[in-house]
Amino acid sequence: MTFKDKYKEELGNISFRSDFKENTVTLLKESASRKENIMSTNRKPLKIAVMVAAVIMLLSFSVSAIISLLSPSQVADHFGEKELAVFFEENTCEVQTVTDGYYSVSFLGMAPGKEMCIVDGMEINENRSYAVWALYRNDGTPLSILDGSPIQVIPVMKGYKPNTLFSFGMSALGTEKDGVLYFLCDYTDLEVFAYHEVSLIVFEGTFPTLKILTNNENGDVVYAGGYEGIKGSFTLNLDKTKADSEAAEKLLETLR
Amino acid sequence: MYSLTGDEYIENVVTAYSRSMLNVAYSLLKSVPDAEDAVQEAFLRLIEKKPEFNDSSHEKAWLLRVTINISKNMLKACGRKSLPLQEDIPYEDKDSSVLLCVMALEEKYRTIIHLYYYEDYSIKEISSILNLPQATVGTRLSRARRLLKTMLKGDFDL
Numbered sequence: 001m002t003f004k005d006k007y008k009e010e011l012g013n014i015s016f017r018s019d020f021k022e023n024t025v026t027l028l029k030e031s032a033s034r035k036e037n038i039m040s041t042n043r044k045p046l047k048i049a050v051m052v053a054a055v056i057m058l059l060s061f062s063v064s065a066i067i068s069l070l071s072p073s074q075v076a077d078h079f080g081e082k083e084l085a086v087f088f089e090e091n092t093c094e095v096q097t098v099t100d101g102y103y104s105v106s107f108l109g110m111a112p113g114k115e116m117c118i119v120d121g122m123e124i125n126e127n128r129s130y131a132v133w134a135l136y137r138n139d140g141t142p143l144s145i146l147d148g149s150p151i152q153v154i155p156v157m158k159g160y161k162p163n164t165l166f167s168f169g170m171s172a173l174g175t176e177k178d179g180v181l182y183f184l185c186d187y188t189d190l191e192v193f194a195y196h197e198v199s200l201i202v203f204e205g206t207f208p209t210l211k212i213l214t215n216n217e218n219g220d221v222v223y224a225g226g227y228e229g230i231k232g233s234f235t236l237n238l239d240k241t242k243a244d245s246e247a248a249e250k251l252l253e254t255l256r
Numbered sequence: 257m258y259s260l261t262g263d264e265y266i267e268n269v270v271t272a273y274s275r276s277m278l279n280v281a282y283s284l285l286k287s288v289p290d291a292e293d294a295v296q297e298a299f300l301r302l303i304e305k306k307p308e309f310n311d312s313s314h315e316k317a318w319l320l321r322v323t324i325n326i327s328k329n330m331l332k333a334c335g336r337k338s339l340p341l342q343e344d345i346p347y348e349d350k351d352s353s354v355l356l357c358v359m360a361l362e363e364k365y366r367t368i369i370h371l372y373y374y375e376d377y378s379i380k381e382i383s384s385i386l387n388l389p390q391a392t393v394g395t396r397l398s399r400a401r402r403l404l405k406t407m408l409k410g411d412f413d414l
Contacts (some may be wrong), residue, residue: 021274024299085387
């Protein structure tokens with residue numbers, strides 16, 4: 001008998017639970033059903049939001065007829081982040097796009113460092129989150145990485161000053177392909193803040209001064225009245241089971 | 257493209273791939289309960305993420321890759337690099353010699369041996385599943401074979 005045959009035979013002798021398949025099918029059906037129920041119960045309150053999103057998607061569609069975006073996996077791969085590329089390939093994320101004036105900003109995906117399979121020598125840090133963005137002009141005019149002012153993508157929280165989490169963005173890699181700018185940004189693990197409303201917001205500039213970002217009367221972080229640069233904001237659907245107010249407060253304390 | 261909807265799909269995919277996924281998880285975790293947990297988590301991610309597949313081989317490769325990653329994360333989460341074998345393998349040397357020897361290898365070698373010999377993947381395919389350069393896969397396969405030959409005392413031709 002060959003090694004292959006013997007290995008297959010011996011592995012085939014390992015007994016798993018006799019009801020494993022049945023149990024797994026039940027588990028998956030229940031999970032799929034729960035997901036469907038959540039979507040259907042949320043439909044009514046989201047009517048207005050869906051209409052707005054549809055308008056944005058129409059605008060995005062007309063742009064995408066000109067511009068074909070890279071996937072977040074391709075962006076990560078371009079920067080040599082193989083593990084991130086694999087994660088994004090396995091965990092597809094719906095692309096969200098906001099169009100404002102001449103520009104569109106697309107949020108391509110976010111990866112929690114904790115869900116990476118960390119391999120010795122890789123740069124991924126399990127205490128960080130990684131986000132991929134695209135920025136492009138709606139008329140298809142190519143952008144260059146050297147164009148205009150620096151572009152920042154920072155996390156913000158409702159009820160807190162815009163610059164509260166500014167230092168949590170440690171680095172951003174940027175590149176350009178076919179006139180579209182792509183960014184791979186890493187942040188301190190944002191999931192501990194999941195008990196707050198956390199967004200990623202785009203602005204032109206080096207620092208989120210009051211001339212660029214401010215809080216409205218509801219505590220939302222919004223663009224200042226006189227700001228005319230690139231705009232885009234995305235609320236993050238952070239995993240609330242990973243919220244950790246104690247850890248979050250400790251992190252915020254380091255900034256005070 | 258495959259359509260990932262419905263109870264029928266769930267039943268088909270679990271029937272088609274469970275054993276392969278359980279085997280690769282077991283090769284890493286050396287524990288039946290842990291392997292079952294890892295595989296169920298991989299299926300849940302399939303349902304949640306709904307990736308698009310070109311064909312069944314693409315689908316299987318995706319599931320194996322996710323299972324491997326989950327298993328590695330389980331090892332890492334508990335700080336486990338070398339697990340004692342559960343009482344799943346009969347310890348009569350004659351009947352379980354090959355499996356015991358494979359399980360004695362480091363995790364990075366076990367995975368490649370498993371994908372190469374059990375799933376009959378090529379080096380190129382393994383490279384894609386594990387996201388490793390082909391040269392690395394080839395080197396690790398070669399080293400693993402040498403180690404196994406030593407352990408098996410030449411009883412099998414690898």
